[in-house]
Amino acid sequence: MQAIIGSAMDSNKNIEINLVEGVRNFQNPVLFLASGCNSLIGAGHQARQAEFFANAELKVIKHGGHMMFGERPVEAAEIVRDYLKR
Numbered sequence: 001m002q003a004i005i006g007s008a009m010d011s012n013k014n015i016e017i018n019l020v021e022g023v024r025n026f027q028n029p030v031l032f033l034a035s036g037c038n039s040l041i042g043a044g045h046q047a048r049q050a051e052f053f054a055n056a057e058l059k060v061i062k063h064g065g066h067m068m069f070g071e072r073p074v075e076a077a078e079i080v081r082d083y084l085k086r
Contacts (some may be wrong), residue, residue, distance in 0.1 A: 035068040
């Protein structure tokens, strides 16, 4: 992860490339999945990311934490399966 993020930064650790340029042109449905108990990259963060896409949907697993697929596997898998059926 650090290598990927680092490749987008200049020598002063500033992001030097636009990581979202053009994503609004992608018209297919995009699923953002968040957990209700994750305040760092939970629903609020994912909602902000979804705004970059033309056709995004946010689903929140209410009682999930950072490891939602391990903590709430049935709910997480059901949401992903429903998305993939489209």
